Amino acid sequence: MIFPLVHDLAADGLPVAVTCRVLGVSRSGYYEWLERPASNRSRADAALTQTIVEVHASSRATYGAPRVHAELRLGLGIACGRKRIARLMKAAGLVGVCHRRKRSGTKPLPAPHEDLVRRRFTAEEPNRLWVSDITEHPTTEGKVYCAAVVDVFSRMVVGWSIADHIRSELVVDALEMACWRRRPQPGTIVHADRGSQYTSWIFGHRLRTAGLLGSMGRVASSVDNGLMESFWSTMQRELLDRRSWSTRAELGTAMFEWIEAFYNPRRRHSGIGYLKHFFGPVWYMAWLLLPIELISHFVRPFTLALRLKGNMAGDHTVLSVFTSMAPWIVPVPVYFLGLLVCFLQAFIFVMLTMVYISMAKDSDHH
Incomplete structure (x- = not known):
């Protein structure tokens, strides 16, 4: 008309x-x-x-x-x-972010593991297939590197590590977090590309000690690790490329907040029918889920308070002991150490509180 x-x-x-x-x-x-x-x-x-x-x-x-x-x-x-x-x-006038930035990397070393996935990024249950990779993004101070481990079944980031270096410790730390969080059974497949970090001895040793199976795609084939490429593309367009970053600390904090406060608890995923992270039905444990969730929500504030109380009490106890030993000399560095502990505990408390509040605001769980 x-x-x-x-x-x-x-x-x-x-x-x-x-x-x-x-x-x-x-x-x-x-x-x-x-x-x-x-x-x-x-x-x-x-x-x-x-x-x-x-x-x-x-x-x-x-x-x-x-x-x-x-x-x-x-x-x-x-x-x-x-x-x-x-x-x-x-x-x-509403649009989603859809820009994908091209990425490049160094030529990987020969793979110590065969390709057990062959581009079939599906799993029948959680903790049967994990995929991992590294990305980087520049700041004014220099680059920030992030390694992540994603569970194929639930699309959850089960492990991550953020640092200013790209040594093998970066991917090992991400794998350690994933193992600590999910306690995988022996035989879980960890699929990655042929980057030097994943072909390193220390990463292979950690896989063997945890009973995990390594898997690697072909050389220079991003499709062989397509699910992780899709994850990095999502992070690039929804977080990294939307603004410029001044410091490494600023970008590292933003990555942490995006993963733990938005991507893991809230974001919907097309690969699992636009559900949020799905851990799968475990019928014989279903009756325990409600009390476990309720207990976890009520216990979190008390655990944070108990942690702060313990650190404060420990600081005062140490200060009292050293004061009784040498009242005028020894307590001075202990005072500065206690002040540093206070700042660190306050930072950790605030960050955990932000994550818990953000997760509590999301009332729709799948």
């Missing part, structure tokens, strides 16, 4: 009579259209658009039409078509 165009031109200051004459429509028809009440469809679209704006904002302006549609359908129980969502998002 051409009347909305007449209305827009009139809002810009053009006379209605001139606009109608140029466009070949009658003024009476325009004024009749202007006074006509909005249709039920228009009102429904306006209400749905407002909800879409809220969902898009809660996704940190990263969701496109498919994930917004999934959030409306699965998270809010609103039945609507994906094409309608795309139309309303286009009208509202």
Whole structure:
């Protein structure tokens, strides 16, 4: 219909009579259209658009039409078509982030493990297949490197490590976190590329001691580790490439917050039907899930408080002992050590509190 165009031109200051004459429509028809009440469809679209704006904002302006549609359908129980969502998002000027940055790396060493995955990134249950890789991103101070381990079944980042170096310790630390978090059974496959960090002796030794099976794709084939490439692409477009970073600490904190406060607990994933992280049904343990969740939510504040109390009490005890031994000399460095401990504990307490609050705000668990 051409009347909305007449209305827009009139809002810009053009006379209605001139606009109608140029466009070949009658003024009476325009004024009749202007006074006509909005249709039920228009009102429904306006209400749905407002909800879409809220969902898009809660996704940190990263969701496109498919994930917004999934959030409306699965998270809010609103039945609507994906094409309608795309139309309303286009009208509202809302878009998801979709830029993918090309990455390059050094030529990897020969693989000590054969390819056990062969591009089949599926698993029947959690902790049967993990994939891992490293990414880097520049800051004003220099590059920041991040290694991650992703569980193929749930799409959860089960282990990660952030540092200012790209030595083998980076990937070993990420694997250590994954093993500590998930306690995998012997035989779990850890798939990676042929980077020197993953072909190193220390990484292979850690795999063997944990009873894990190494797996590596072909040389210079990103498709052989496609799931991790997809994860890094998501991080690049939803976090890293959206702004410039001044310091390594700033970028490292942002990576930590994005993984633990958004990607792991909240983000919807197309690979598992736009659900959030899915750990799979364990029917014989289902009756324990509710009390475990309730206990974990209530215990977290007490564990944080107990940790702070223990550190404070330990600091005072050490200070009292050294003061009794040498009242004027020894306590001086102990005072500075206690001050450092206070700062570190305050930082850890604030970071953990941020993560817990962010996870508690997300009431829709899958």
